[in-house]
Each structure stands twice: as structure tokens, then as C-alpha cells.
Amino acid sequence: MSDLRIGLVGTGGIGRTHIERVNTKLQGGKVVACADPAGAFGLSVAEKFGIKGYEDPIDMINDSKIDAIMCTTADPFHKKYVLASIKAGKYVFCEKPLAAKADECKEIVEAEIAAGKQMVQVGFMRRYDEGYKQLKAAVQSGKYGEALLLHCAHRNPAVPDDWDNSMAVENSMVHEIDVLRWLLGEDYATAQVVYGKSTNNGPKDLHDPQIMILTTKSGVRIDVESFVNNHKDYDIKCEIVCDGAVLNMPEPNYISVSAGAQKGRKQYTDCFQRFADAYDAEIQSWINATKEGRVDGPNAWDGYACQVAAAAASKARETQTVQPVVYDEKPELYK
Template sequence: MTNATGGRLGVAVIGAGMMGADHVRRIDEVISGARVAAVADIDEARAQDMAAGIDGCGAYTDPVAAMSAPGVDAVLIASPGVAHEAALLAALERDLPVLCEKPLTTGSESALRVLEAELRLGHRRIQVGYMRRYDAEYLQLKALLDSGELGRPLMLHCRHRNVSVHRYFTDEMLINDSVSHEFDAARWLLGQEITAVQVLRPTPNGHAPAGLGDPQFVVFETDAGAVVDVEIFVTSGFGYQVQAEAVCERGTARIGEAHGLMTNVNGRWGGAIAPDFLARFTAAYDREVRAWVDATRRGRVTGPGTWDGYAVAAACEAGIEAQRTGRRVPVRMIDRPPFFS
């Protein structure tokens, strides 16, 4: 699965916004064994600007044209979620390996269509970009829980805080854009599926955009009886924090405290808080894309896949209904096909 350009994997990057630009930089400057062969964006000038500094990289406005460009062996999708289904189906039609930024698609029905298309293809081609699975602290916590040293996990407490969000941010985006990460992380850490979601609403932050009910407290249950809670607070004003604490039968384990460099100066002590998700998870993104490139060059697909994207989409739909109704809402999913076991 390598082209003639130095044996490197030729990648078409679909979407040239903040995330796409960061991945283009990553593949071009950080990841060995791959090259950016094409860039596609609805904004032609932006695609051309991004491709201009990379030898042999073409610029396109049509994702399908970018996938069909010379030297393209694989696809990285970083376009808005509403465009993912069409791009994923086009990649599957061409039997191209894909790393798709979350969400897989914007709903469970469209995710199911992609899942069924991959089933018909008969082999895995899609990895979904849940980068927390590649974060060093999350990997430590996963290994500890899997070891059984602390006994069965009973509860998982999570905090997800941003400095601020755009004025157009909505309640639904709290679930789809933010808590979706906790849905996947909890499923992965615990090895369990989410069965029901409930959302509680404290008094809104006075600094939140008009109409946004921030913060919120999301509680969900799993099929093995664990309970997970998530404080989602996207207008905290002070920094970007992602934290998790597993409460188990014989102890607890906590990550995300950011105990790096500590200073004592002018009668105060303290450290730094990351300003955004790119700063906090840079190393995780690097590790994720490197793992995807290495696996793809070996003809394999590893990491979170189509089933994970579908399961998170179903949990998000339950979460949005719980937001709207104030009720505990069951997660509605098909049975997991053996293909994805």
C-alpha cells in the first residue's frame, strides 16, 4: 500500500480547515513513511495555499477527485461532519484506507450506512479519529484497568472544560462535539457499551453565549453496570482541561491533572493549563497518525473503527434527547456484527 514516491504512503487530506491543516503539517513534517499527495477543500484558494508548499501535492475542490489523484493510497478526512458520509462511501468504493476525524457521521442512521458498506466490502478500511486512545495518560489508565489490579471499575468521573466557544455553539454541540469524546473513551477504558444517558442542567454560566445551557452534567450507564459522569463546561474561561478518575473495587486512578512544571514565584505557586485541544493532545495526534500510517503500509487497520463511530453516534442521539426531555434515555443500537468483534 505504498506508491512510487520513495515508498511513502500517499495521503489525500479532505478538508483544509484547522484540523486538516494540522494533519497536513503533521504528515509533511512529523510522520515518516507518508506524504501529502492531495488536498481537497470547498475553498479552492485555501486548498491551493496548503498544497503549494508541498512537492507533488495537488489541490482540489472535489474530495472524489482528490482520492483519484495520482499517487493517492489512503485518505484522511478532516472536513465538517456533515460531509463525512459521502467521502467515506467514496473511499470504500475505491477500497482506500481511511482515517476519519470524529464524528464518523452526524447520526446513527448515516453511520449505519457506512458500517454496512464496509461490511459489504468484506474487510476493514476505516479508522475513526478518537485520539484520546493514543494519549499517554489514557493509555496508562487503560493498561491499569485491563490488568485487574484495582478490581472491577464501578464508576468513572470525567471533566471536560474549554476556555470558550464560538457564539454559534449550541446545546446539541455540547454532546456531539465534546461529550462524544467521553462516550468513546469510557467505552474503550471500560470495555463496555453505553446503554442509557441522562443530562442534568445547573444554572447556566453568565459568560456563556446566549441560549447555551453551559455547563451540563451528563450521566450514562453501561451494559456491565458501571456509571459514568461528565462535567461538560465549555465556557470556563481559564483553560482546556480533560480529566478522568476511575473508581474501582480496590482503589482509584486519576489522569489529566497536568502536573508538569510547577513554579513558586512572587508569593504564588502554580503551573500551566493548555489553551485548547490541539495543545493538550498534540502528542496523541502524532501517535495516532503514525500508528495509522504504519498499519496502513502493512495492509492492516487498527484503532477505533466503524463500530465505534456508530456506537458513539447512537449515544450522542440519546444524549441530545435526554437534554431536550430531561429524562433518562436508552441508547438504541443494533447488535454488534461479528465482523467488528
């Protein structure tokens, strides 16, 4: 196949970033068209990038000149456009979350089952980060014994004023929910969210930081600090305590500088800096797999499993209780 002809729906910040990424850095695919639920805005972005614009995203999805779809809209629109892509017989990359609620994710799973094949990849880019890949390889090797505890942090300089308590889990810690499930190779059994003393830096209705506590089915205990208004830097940490070792995420790959009687290294300021290589690897992998007619990244079931755990964590936060994480039985298509 020549270049994969990609139509992108959702022309906000990350959508525009993906257009630039695919069309200037990656191989084997081109974003040849775009659309947005706000039709006129999508047309203006198409003009900016010199690609075809569609006022209605469904028209783009159904166009025979489009081979595959990238969905980068706001969360509430994901289900609509992913289901439309499956109906049109087209592979689709959907930024996280797969859908706003677990039952909506299940609808997408059922649509794939009806189609008879996996067609959806979910944008959990951390699985493509070299640090997480090294941690997973170390755990899988068995060299250091079993994983017992994980201590993680997800720190961000600031978030918009409309952030509320639910977003700490559903927009921030969902990345940990997915990547740690993938890293350990097992599902969760329980979820809990507890509060510490709150900073005064963020939105007035946001309790920040929060700590999410997950327990896997084998009993591994995970704590994740979400501090999204630290007014400092973008800092991702993952420490795995094993029987025979402690494994840590690599530090930022910036040089160390000694100057002015101080020594240190530059830090990341946002996810696009920290995970730039992971984003590239993720989308390149999706292009390659789509051209071969397969899905080899986070799939629709992974998207469903993440939302089930996120919903349990959100309920745990609201009720200040420990909540069970209960999944439906995994269909044969995803085994």
C-alpha cells in the first residue's frame, strides 16, 4: 500500500499536533483531510494545513478516499465517531479515553465483535515510552523477583480553571491506570482515592493533590500521587518495589549543568515534552499496523478496562470508601 490516507476528526490542540507529526516526521501515512464537530473551525484548520476539509465529520469518515481515521475530539464525541469508523470498515486511532463512560466503551467493543475483528487503537502513549518499556521488561524477566509495591507520581505545573475533583482521576491518573495494568500484566481488584492537605494554587473547587490507591488481583499495591498544580514542572515517577530490588523510572535525559554555585538539570514542563518520542512511536506503530490490517497497540478492551477502573476510583473518591473494580468477562476477540 502507498501512504495511508488518514482523516482526522477533532482539530483542537492535540489534533493539530498529530497532523504536524504525521505529515512532517512519520513514514507511511498522511493526514489528507480533517473535520471538527464545530464544522467551520475544522474547515479553517484544513485550510491552514493545506488539506481537504469536511464540514461534517461523518462525511469524511464515509469517504472512500479516506483509508483510516484519527479521533482527537473532546471526550463526549469519541463514541460517535469511533462507532461510525467501525461501521465504515475503517481502522481508527482514538485518543484516550476510548469513550466517556465504561458502558459506552462496551458499545464499541460490541461493535468490533459484530465486525469480527479489532479495528480500534486507544491513545495510551505511555506504553511506548522507553522508561516504562524498560520497567516492564525488568519485571517480566523475573530477575528481580515479584513486584510487591508501586509508588508513582503524576505532577503538572497547572491546569485550567474549570478542572474539578473528577478530572484528577479521569483526565490525569487514567494514564497510570492503563500503563500500570499493562506493565504488571494483570487487572485491578480495588480502587481508593484519599486526600491530603490541599494546595491553594489551583482552581478553588479542586482538591489537589489526591492519592489513588489500586490493588491488583494478585495483591500488588499501587499508590499514585496526582498533583496537577505544583507550579514547578511536569514530573512522572514510577518506583517498583520487588522481592530483590527497587526499580525506578529513568530521570529526564537532559545534561547536568554546574553554574552559579548550583548543579542540576533541566526538567520537563508538559506531557508533549516528556512523551514526545512516545507519541511519535505510538502513531508510527498505528500506521504500520493499520497498513497490515491489524491492531497491535492498546485496544478497545483496554479502553473499556481503563474506564471501569476509573469509574471505581471516582466512586471511591466521592464516597471516601474502597471500591471493587468489576469487569465483564473478556470476549474471545481480545484474548
